[in-house]
Amino acid sequence: MVAIVDYGVGNLFSLECSLNAIGAEVVVTADPHVLKQADQVLLPGVGAFEDAAKKLRATGLDAVLKDLAASGKPLLGICLGMQMLFEKSYEYGEHEGLGLIPGKVVPMEGAIPADYKIPHIGWNALRFKKACPLFKNIKDGDCVYFVHSYFATDCEANVTATAEYGRSLTAAVANKNVFGCQFHPEKSGSVGLAILKAFTELKEEDLC
Amino acid sequence: MITKRIIPCLDVKNGRVVKGMNFEGLQDVSSPVTLAKFYSECGADELVFYDITASSDGRKLFTDILVETAKTVFIPLTVGGGINTVADFDRVLKCGADKVSVNSGAIRNPDLIYEAAKLYGNQCVVLSADIKRVDGVFRVFAKGGRENTGMEAIEWIRRCVGNGAGEVVVNSIDTDGVKGGFDLEMLDAVCSAVSVPVIASGGAGKIDDFITLFHALPKVDAGLAASIFHFGEVAIKDLKAEMAKANIPTRL
Numbered sequence: 001m002v003a004i005v006d007y008g009v010g011n012l013f014s015l016e017c018s019l020n021a022i023g024a025e026v027v028v029t030a031d032p033h034v035l036k037q038a039d040q041v042l043l044p045g046v047g048a049f050e051d052a053a054k055k056l057r058a059t060g061l062d063a064v065l066k067d068l069a070a071s072g073k074p075l076l077g078i079c080l081g082m083q084m085l086f087e088k089s090y091e092y093g094e095h096e097g098l099g100l101i102p103g104k105v106v107p108m109e110g111a112i113p114a115d116y117k118i119p120h121i122g123w124n125a126l127r128f129k130k131a132c133p134l135f136k137n138i139k140d141g142d143c144v145y146f147v148h149s150y151f152a153t154d155c156e157a158n159v160t161a162t163a164e165y166g167r168s169l170t171a172a173v174a175n176k177n178v179f180g181c182q183f184h185p186e187k188s189g190s191v192g193l194a195i196l197k198a199f200t201e202l203k204e205e206d207l208c
Numbered sequence: 209m210i211t212k213r214i215i216p217c218l219d220v221k222n223g224r225v226v227k228g229m230n231f232e233g234l235q236d237v238s239s240p241v242t243l244a245k246f247y248s249e250c251g252a253d254e255l256v257f258y259d260i261t262a263s264s265d266g267r268k269l270f271t272d273i274l275v276e277t278a279k280t281v282f283i284p285l286t287v288g289g290g291i292n293t294v295a296d297f298d299r300v301l302k303c304g305a306d307k308v309s310v311n312s313g314a315i316r317n318p319d320l321i322y323e324a325a326k327l328y329g330n331q332c333v334v335l336s337a338d339i340k341r342v343d344g345v346f347r348v349f350a351k352g353g354r355e356n357t358g359m360e361a362i363e364w365i366r367r368c369v370g371n372g373a374g375e376v377v378v379n380s381i382d383t384d385g386v387k388g389g390f391d392l393e394m395l396d397a398v399c400s401a402v403s404v405p406v407i408a409s410g411g412a413g414k415i416d417d418f419i420t421l422f423h424a425l426p427k428v429d430a431g432l433a434a435s436i437f438h439f440g441e442v443a444i445k446d447l448k449a450e451m452a453k454a455n456i457p458t459r460l
């Protein structure tokens with residue numbers, strides 16, 4: 001069973017549908033006990049970093065997620081959910097993340113050439129940087145769907161894929177059992193479904 | 209490199225796709241769900257569902273099919289038509305839409321874009337503008353292109369982007385239905401005025417029209433069309449293969 005963390009941020013309908021479509025057993029929950037029982041945990045997120053981080057803390061789910069990560073549970077953050085895995089974000093101020101992956105999240109504005117539009121929105125090709133179990137059914141150069149205005153940096157050691165957008169942007173990261181993708185696998189057609197499928201096949205014992 | 213998007217637009221009335229279509233192998237060509245799946249498998253990068261229903265019963269049918277589509281099609285879905293309030297945004301987003309396009313609703317209520325962007329983020333709000341030249345000036349038209357609002361189009365678009373519209377669909381009434389190519393002059397004017405993604409609509413008749421569009425105006429992000437895809441005049445697979453051959457960044 002794969003659990004989607006429900007902490008009141010964004011719309012989980014598409015993500016749930018995509019997991020149903022690949023035949024995964026899905027539960028959407030904020031219950032720490034259910035999360036502990038899940039085989040894998042997905043941390044979604046859209047909107048602003050500060051608001052999402054506050055909601056995670058208010059529900060106590062930040063501590064639960066840190067425990068799960070430490071226990072070896074496969075954890076995948078998507079979009080803002082990936083950004084929350086890092087130590088800090090500089091989206092409107094300075095905010096603390098979960099600190100599960102070394103690095104920080106910074107604005108694209110000023111970091112990419114001025115003639116590139118922000119948000120980075122649309123289909124872009126993945127450039128593999130490192131082997132990752134989530135990529136077992138896709139290939140270098142496959143396109144996935146991005147929508148974001150901030151990106152993760154100072155995290156080179158954990159970057160598994162990048163995308164070119166006036167510069168190289170962090171597209172996917174991994175740190176043992178903790179994974180993140182900046183793009184939306186649930187909106188990335190068959191490539192995205194293949195990534196989710198690979199995630200739902202991960203077992204704790206394979207990763208540590 | 210970000211790829212140029214190809215977007216088929218489906219007009220939906222009372223839960224069915226209008227405009228006759230004829231695809232070999234498709235049992236029910238007026239089912240939005242069937243067609244959405246078909247287009248997604250052909251390589252469409254995004255889908256637009258345009259609700260042309262007027263009744264509340266029809267609205268319910270529309271959201272029902274939206275839910276069904278979201279369950280089976282995993283590419284971005286944009287919904288337009290009948291979006292007048294933030295409650296309308298909420299209604300379609302809950303049913304699986306990723307973006308919502310506003311047209312007349314934004315003209316009637318200038319605060320709509322600002323309010324929706326604040327709630328759902330700029331990336332969620334698409335401005336759709338129907339534009340026509342009147343005495344050499346680009347004017348915004350309302351009510352499906354029937355009513356001249358008198359507003360100058362570029363200024364209108366700039367204002368909507370300032371209020372939070374994250375993308376702009378430019379529908380040229382002058383080239384729409386003519387199948388002689390996109391309105392390059394109008395699109396160039398819009399691209400020069402705003403820094404958000406611009407989607408070209410109106411005028412595509414053949415594959416070359418898309419190639420010309422992306423070569424002439426590298427700032428245009430996407431091409432949208434309806435009937436040429438529905439009637440099979442242009443197959444999305446062929447179109448994308450030709451785009452790639454012409455060195456246009458394309459998702460194959």
